[in-house]
Amino acid sequence: MYWSSIFWFLTWPVLVIFSHYLVRFMVKKYEAKLEKDVPPE
Amino acid sequence: MIEAVDLTLVNWSRAQFALTAMYHWIFVPLTLGITIIIAMMESIYVRTGNPEWKRITKFWMTLFGINFAIGVATGIILEFEFGTNWSNYSWFVGDIFGAPLAIEGIFAFFMESTFIAIMFFGWNKVGKKTHLLATWLTAIGANLSALWILVANAWMQRPVGMQFNPETARNEMNNFWEVLFSPVAVDKFLHTTSSGFVLAAIFVIGISAWYLLKKREILLARKSILIASLFGLVSSIYLVLTGDNSTRTIATTQPMKFAAIEGLYNGTQGAGLVAVGVFSTSKTDPNNENLKDFSLKIEIPNVLSYMAFLDWNAFVPGVNDLINGNEQHGIMSAYEKMERGKLAVAKLTDFKNAQKAGNDSLANVLKTEIMDKAFQDNFFKYFGYGYVDDPHKLIPSIPLTFYSFHIMVMLGGYFVLFFILSLVFTLRNQLENRRWYLRLAIWTIPLAYLASQAGWIVAEMGRQPWVIQDLMPTWTAVTRISAGAVQTTFWLFALIFTILLAAEVKIMLRQIKIGPKH
Numbered sequence: 001m002y003w004s005s006i007f008w009f010l011t012w013p014v015l016v017i018f019s020h021y022l023v024r025f026m027v028k029k030y031e032a033k034l035e036k037d038v039p040p041e
Numbered sequence: 042m043i044e045a046v047d048l049t050l051v052n053w054s055r056a057q058f059a060l061t062a063m064y065h066w067i068f069v070p071l072t073l074g075i076t077i078i079i080a081m082m083e084s085i086y087v088r089t090g091n092p093e094w095k096r097i098t099k100f101w102m103t104l105f106g107i108n109f110a111i112g113v114a115t116g117i118i119l120e121f122e123f124g125t126n127w128s129n130y131s132w133f134v135g136d137i138f139g140a141p142l143a144i145e146g147i148f149a150f151f152m153e154s155t156f157i158a159i160m161f162f163g164w165n166k167v168g169k170k171t172h173l174l175a176t177w178l179t180a181i182g183a184n185l186s187a188l189w190i191l192v193a194n195a196w197m198q199r200p201v202g203m204q205f206n207p208e209t210a211r212n213e214m215n216n217f218w219e220v221l222f223s224p225v226a227v228d229k230f231l232h233t234t235s236s237g238f239v240l241a242a243i244f245v246i247g248i249s250a251w252y253l254l255k256k257r258e259i260l261l262a263r264k265s266i267l268i269a270s271l272f273g274l275v276s277s278i279y280l281v282l283t284g285d286n287s288t289r290t291i292a293t294t295q296p297m298k299f300a301a302i303e304g305l306y307n308g309t310q311g312a313g314l315v316a317v318g319v320f321s322t323s324k325t326d327p328n329n330e331n332l333k334d335f336s337l338k339i340e341i342p343n344v345l346s347y348m349a350f351l352d353w354n355a356f357v358p359g360v361n362d363l364i365n366g367n368e369q370h371g372i373m374s375a376y377e378k379m380e381r382g383k384l385a386v387a388k389l390t391d392f393k394n395a396q397k398a399g400n401d402s403l404a405n406v407l408k409t410e411i412m413d414k415a416f417q418d419n420f421f422k423y424f425g426y427g428y429v430d431d432p433h434k435l436i437p438s439i440p441l442t443f444y445s446f447h448i449m450v451m452l453g454g455y456f457v458l459f460f461i462l463s464l465v466f467t468l469r470n471q472l473e474n475r476r477w478y479l480r481l482a483i484w485t486i487p488l489a490y491l492a493s494q495a496g497w498i499v500a501e502m503g504r505q506p507w508v509i510q511d512l513m514p515t516w517t518a519v520t521r522i523s524a525g526a527v528q529t530t531f532w533l534f535a536l537i538f539t540i541l542l543a544a545e546v547k548i549m550l551r552q553i554k555i556g557p558k559h
Contacts (some may be wrong), residue, residue: 003223008286009227011279012234016077019275023081023268024088033470034263039256 043543050524051516054126057531059501061119063494064538068112068545070493073187073234074241074276075105080173081268084420087203088175097261098176099144100557104549106161111545114540126527129539130508130518133154137214138193141221147187153182186312187237188230191404195226195508198296198500203419205391207411213510225437227286227499235280236493242273242480243489245249246463248553250482253473267467280453285348291503292349296436297363303345304335305359309368312357314344318447322514360439366430375432378511381419382426388416400484425512434514437505445498452492459485 079101086094120142123131131138159167159175167175195201202219203212214220246269249262292299300306303315321336347356356370366374392407410416430434463482468470472479504510508518 001418001557002218004530005224006224008224009222009325009540015275015279017441019272020081020084022275023271024085025268027264028044029084030267030468031264034267034390035260036470038471 044559047524048516050522050527051519053524053531054519055515056128057527057534058122060535060538061122061482061529062497064542065112065115065119066494066497067259067490067542068108068115069187069545070237070240071181071244072105073107073237074239074272075108075244076095076176076183076246077238078241078268078272079105080177080180082265083173083176087169088146092325092353093264096557096559097264099267100261101118103552104248107545107548107552109157111541114541118534120474126520127518128520128535130513132211133513133518134200134203135507136211137200137220139482140217141189145186145225149182149186150188153179153186156182157283170364184234187234191228191233192221192223192230192479194281194500195223195229196220197507198229198504199225200509200512201509205411205417206422207389207408210286210389210393224290228290230285232280232287233496235276235283236496238276239273239280242276242460242556243456243485245269246273247483247486250472250479254476254479254483256473259473260348261557263467263470263472266463266472268525270460270463270467274457274464277453277457281457284368284450284453288348289351290355294503296358298360298362298437298499299349300360301319301414301439301503302446302499303357303436304439304443305357306361307343308357308359308362308370308372310346310356311343311348311354311483312345313340313342314348315340315443315447318443320443322539349469360436362436374435375426375429375435378423378426378430379432381424382429384427385424386427387414388420394406404481425507425517428514428517429506434506437503442503445495445502449492449495449499452488452495456485456489456492464513 079098082094082098082101085091086098089536123138123142124175156175156178159172160179163172201223202216203215204215205211206213220226220263240413246266249265249269252258252262288299288302291302300308303310303312304318304320314463315335315338317339319336319337320333328532343353347353348358349355349357358367358370358372362372365377366372366377386413388407392404392411395401395404395407411421458480462478466478489518506516508515
């Protein structure tokens with residue numbers, strides 16, 4: 001009787017892990033672009 | 042035995058708990074989300090070895106530290122209030138409610154606190170990877186801490202996994218897993234923690250936007266906005282999905298709350314979703330303050346039925362159906378539930394009287410009758426209705442629930458668009474050119490807090506008058522102390538919490554102005 005709840009519950013770590021790897025991937029891809037044209041403070 | 046008490050005391054006790062909970066919830070969601078954002082930033086630092094990422098991580102960690110320290114104070118007071126202000130409640134269900142709270146204290150809170158120490162003070166004392174592990178465990182610990190509190194709250198919304206013990210007049214847990222994996226508990230955990238993720242992402246974007254407006258810390262701001270936009274976008278989509286699932290659970294477990302959320306008075310098949318609505322002051326029922334018409338309503342046909350039961354033509358019960366009953370759709374009236382509840386209360390009273398009189402044979406017969414499954418399912422299930430004298434007391438404040446829900450939903454939709462916009466401007470490296478967006482980002486921070494508070498108003502005001510759904514009305518749960526004492530502590534807490542909040546805002550603003558260390 002708990003299976004659908006357990007399945008839903010497991011989406012939480014999936015959300016965190018997926019976000020983590022997405023962030024890693026996007027930072028790797030766009031970091032250089034973000035570091036361009038930084039005006040002096 | 043539970044007896045009704047002075048309503049002034051009940052109202053002040055409710056106000057005090059609401060005040061503490063709302064102040065506490067100012068601090069908690071930021072902790073839930075920002076710890077994960079910090080862990081992601083530190084992961085990039087450990088992977089790349091770029092000291093800029095360490096600087097970014099330490100800056101957000103400082104803001105988290107300020108928020109965490111002050112948030113803990115309000116949380117501890119909240120737990121004490123169960124004993125001081127809600128002792129009848131604690132007696133009636135302490136055996137169940139106490140378990141998740143204890144697990145929260147022992148497991149999550151200690152775990153969180155231990156690793157926070159390493160996170161803040163261990164930079165030069167432990168290795169990079171050990172430090173990163175401590176940061177991740179702090180983030181997981183903070184969210185696990187929330188899990189157990191939310192399991193306890195969900196149990197109040199839908200009591201499961203327990204057995205009533207007539208000897209002690211208490212409910213006792215008999216199935217831990219049913220309590221933990223109740224659909225309400227899971228929905229509540231997913232929706233609440235992801236709302237914290239969204240709030241924290243907006244917080245990071247808003248503060249970074251301020252730096253960009255001031256032409257300071259450009260790199261920190263751009264990189265922080267990239268991470269927060271991605272995490273915020275994924276979390277906000279997840280938030281919508283879990284909110285949808287949560288609404289469906291409410292439709293079946295708390296139909297009165299569901300009717301209040303949509304301002305639905307008369308149930309209908311193929312019910313429409315009120316996208317925008319304004320209540321008029323005219324009353325459809327002169328005996329009831331809560332029943333009001335809409336003066337403006339934009340409705341999307343059939344969508345409410347689909348949202349609730351995944352069927353475009355399903356019948357969605359309204360407030361009047363739940364009060365007066367609806368034979369055609371098998372809905373029992375509140376009057377019938379009140380009768381059954383009174384029978385359950387009377388049976389328990391007879392049992393206690395027989396015990397007191399030393400009539401063991403009668404007590405045993407009554408106990409067997411109370412424990413009988415048919416009696417539990419048909420009468421004891423409505424135990425709380427036995428303390429309700431007017432069925433209109435079963436209706437929550439509909440305008441408050443309706444408006445709070447719609448504010449939350451509209452803001453939730455806005456946040457998805459906001460994160461998309463943030464991401465587009467970041468990836469095109471156009472953030473500094475869009476000053477209107479930077480100002481918008483700063484003003485979105487209070488909107489995130491508003492949406493978060495509105496969500497809890499829906500959850501808690503929408504379930505009134507129940508402190509435990511169908512089993513215990515709020516007015517029977519309160520500790521019988523003087524209303525004056527509660528009033529005094531209410532104002533005292535209001536003052537202390539306001540000072541704490543002002544201190545947090547002041548310290549945080551000061552820290553933001555100082556900026557990260559170079």
